[in-house]
Amino acid sequence: MTRLKKTILFIHRWLGFISGLVVVIVSITGCLFVFQDEIQDALYDYRKVEIQHKPYLLPSQLKQVALKQFPKGEPGFTAYYGPDRPAMVMMTVPKLGSRYVYINPYDGKFLYQENIERNFFIIVEYIHLYLLLPPAIGGQIVGWSVVIFVVLMITGIVLWWPKRKSDRKRSFTIKWNGRWRRVNYDLHNVLGFYACSIALILAITGLSIAFDWVRTGINKTANLGQTPAIEERVLISDTINKPVVPVNTWDKGFVYAQSKSPQARMFLLYGDSKKASATVTVDAYYQPMHYYKSDSYEFDQFSAKPLRVLMHQNKSAGLKLNDMNYDIHVGQILGLTGKIIAFLTSLICASLPITGFVIWWGKRNKSKKKTTTVKGVVHRRTHKQLAIKP
Known part of the structure; x- marks a missing residue:
């Protein structure tokens, strides 16, 4: 070597x-x-x-159902997981922590x-x-x-x-x-x-x-160092020109996203209402439980004014690649076949440190045995030489 x-x-x-x-x-x-x-x-x-041929309930209606279960809870993000799946409201409950409340949409x-x-x-x-x-x-x-x-x-x-x-x-x-x-x-x-x-x-x-x-590096590399300004811009809600009549931005944003992305099957809604400058985001995913293809909408939390609309086809290569990241990581980008490949690969990766350790341990024991054998041979030769001396 x-x-x-x-x-x-x-x-x-x-x-x-x-x-x-x-x-x-x-x-x-x-x-x-x-x-x-x-x-x-x-x-x-x-x-x-069971799939029903009628519209989903609005986010505010789902939150009311969740609040009946945890009256002291604080509603967080809301998800519609697909036509044949429940909707979900995450609740932060004092002394209990986070709870997911599943509701028929x-x-x-x-x-x-x-x-x-x-x-x-x-x-x-x-x-x-x-x-x-x-x-x-x-x-x-x-x-x-x-x-x-x-x-x-x-x-x-x-x-x-x-x-x-x-x-x-x-x-x-x-x-x-x-x-x-x-x-x-x-x-x-x-x-x-x-x-x-x-x-x-x-x-x-x-x-x-x-x-x-790493995520930023992937984005920059795929975009050849040039990221579109619309993707980098940090948006904030207008805290000065609030409407006189309060607007439910979550409801309006959800309806807006549904109308602009009729092909979407899964929706995630989130926003920090405790922070005045925060916005409300609605992500519309084309396939249930998959996160690659999606349209993203961001709204002023007070007026429900659309601040940013990013359709999948208009996203940069870097953003698409990062959107694809989870689906690649678990293999579902290739369906069931991809998941099987990811499973077997992970299993092999788990075995490598173990088989590698066994190789090292075997060589270590082998070198010890070789050293012991050499010492034994030298000892026998020395003893023989001493024995034949006059």
Whole structure:
């Protein structure tokens, strides 16, 4: 092995020690989260409603239903998840925390209230993102561990790359009939190679969630450094020219978005009413539970005046790419096939630190045995020489 490869191997090994446990945890939780929608749909009846051929109730009507469940609660963002799915109002309740209130969007029937902190997949998501640590700390640990994992994949490919043509067939296949150490070695190298390209995509999209600078970098790169002014502009509500008669901006904004985006099937509404300069945003998504194609509307919270309208076809390449980020990260950009690929890739990523550790441990024990054997041979030779001396 050349000096360069020895250096790369040293870096690969010790970076693996540093990040291995976090990579295993993040990868396993990623596997579990990939199919969370399908699993929850199969387990919980409240996640589906019968389609009715009439308009959705307005956000203000949904909030009234939610307030009946938690009279002291503060309504937060509101979601319409699709024609055959319930609407949801997030409530912040004193001493209880956040609650999701699920409501039939057609008739206003209360369906279910959920403590999101006890939802299994929300817990899995928090472990995946923060290791259940405070977000400011856990997010950094996870994010930089993923950065290290990217370096590990690159150095791993360099170490794996076969020099001779005769080695290539062996390098691309697992010798299942070999000794278990050989099988483990092949699992680490061969599976690592096959998963590398997809794992890099999952890692980069994960880093985009963890770090703002990655998300900004993707945007700038895709836009060749030029981001449209309409996307960068920070909008505020007019706190001076408030209308004499109060306007329900959430209702008006929702109706406006429905009329301008008739193809949309899912709507998310959010805004900070406690902050005077804040606006109200309505995102209209073309497909339920998918976040790629969407139109975005931003309104003055007092007058409901549209301040910004961003249709999907008019968004920059960078913004489209960032909108696509979640769907790529969980594989659903390619439907069920994509989710299966993301699941298997995450499973392989979880195995790599384990198989890598086994390789290191085996070599360590092998070198110890070799040292012991050499010492034994020297001892026997010395003893023999002393015995034949006069």
